[in-house]
Amino acid sequence: MSRRRTVSTRKKLAILVSAAAVAGGGAFAMASTSNAAQTPPAAKTLSAANSTVCQGLATALGNNERFIAGQKANPDAQSAARIANRDAVIAQIKVQQQASGCAVGESAQDSQATQPAQSAQPAQQQTAQPAQTAPAGNANSGAGANTGGAAASGSAQQVCKGSTVTLSGEAGAPAASSNQFPAGTTLRVTNLDNNKSTTVKVTSVSGSCALLNNAAFEQVREPGKFLIRRALIEKVG
Numbered sequence: 014m015s016r017r018r019t020v021s022t023r024k025k026l027a028i029l030v031s032a033a034a035v036a037g038g039g040a041f042a043m044a045s046t047s048n049a050a051q052t053p054p055a056a057k058t059l060s061a062a063n064s065t066v067c068q069g070l071a072t073a074l075g076n077n078e079r080f081i082a083g084q085k086a087n088p089d090a091q092s093a094a095r096i097a098n099r100d101a102v103i104a105q106i107k108v109q110q111q112a113s114g115c116a117v118g119e120s121a122q123d124s125q126a127t128q129p130a131q132s133a134q135p136a137q138q139q140t141a142q143p144a145q146t147a148p149a150g151n152a153n154s155g156a157g158a159n160t161g162g163a164a165a166s167g168s169a170q171q172v173c174k175g176s177t178v179t180l181s182g183e184a185g186a187p188a189a190s191s192n193q194f195p196a197g198t199t200l201r202v203t204n205l206d207n208n209k210s211t212t213v214k215v216t217s218v219s220g221s222c223a224l225l226n227n228a229a230f231e232q233v234r235e236p237g238k239f240l241i242r243r244a245l246i247e248k249v250g
Contacts, residue, residue, distance in 0.1 A: 059114050067115035069239025072179045074106045075120040079220030080190075095217075102182040109182075109239075169201065169247040173222035178202055178241040180230035181219060187211060187229035190219035199250030204233040205243040212249060222246060 061068040077099045084092040084099075110117045173193065181190060189200055194215050200223055203210035211232040213225065223246050225233075233241065 058116050060116050061119055061121050064115065066113050066237060066239050067110070067119065068121065069179045070106055070110050070113065070115055071119045071121040072177070072240060073182055074103060074118075076179070076220040076224055077103050077106070077181065078120055080218065083218070083220070098183075106182050169249050171245065172248050173246045176222045176244060176246060178223055178225060178244040178246070179239060181224045181226050183226040185226055185228065187213050187232065188216045188226050189213045189229060190217040190224045191215045191222055192218060192220055193222050194248065198248065201247045201249050202229070202233060203245040203247075204235070204241045205245055206241070207233075207235055209233040
């Protein structure tokens with residue numbers, strides 16, 4: 014009788030150990046599944062379609078690519094230097110795209126390229142927009158800023174109605190490039206979303222009506238944005 018009880022006790026202990034092992038394994042599997050469910054998903058890459066920042070960078074990239082294409086199609090003695098400069102700008106824009114979580118290399122053209130009918134309006138139709146002139150005293154205080162005095166005196170001429178404005182990525186003093194106005198033309202660009210404006214001279218050719226370099230864009234931008242959707246562009250000289 015004593016031997017049978019000993020064997021029976023050992024069997025019970027073995028069964029209990031096995032059950033504990035199975036239960037422990039199940040708990041481990043559940044914990045692993047729970048941890049896997051809590052693992053955060055990979056960061057989603059943004060595109061120009063769902064991000065204002067990405068749209069601005071894509072537009073800037075497209076403008077520079079269009080400029081390079083134009084130089085290659087009609088080269089002159091300075092084309093190689095201009096292309097090298099814009100290649101460096103494109104590389105910087107791609108760095109900004111990556112840092113902002115945008116699709117690197119995504120390119121888009123400025124809205125000016127799709128609205129030729131609006132930009133080709135006669136001057137008398139373009140100047141008949143006094144209500145859109147930036148209010149005096151709301152301009153940015155940086156270099157090249159303007160208070161709208163020229164517009165009040167009637168010497169300003171609104172151009173490129175409906176165009177958006179972005180940056181070229183180029184360094185240097187505040188300046189602009191344009192596909193409609195020659196070097197030396199003075200333009201005032203006003204961001205109607207914050208009433209900040211900057212007055213700059215056109216220094217080179219680009220793929221849009223008014224493309225601001227980094228310094229000029231900083232004077233009128235909204236924080237974190239690389240595109241001005243509601244812009245007033247005026248020729249003041």
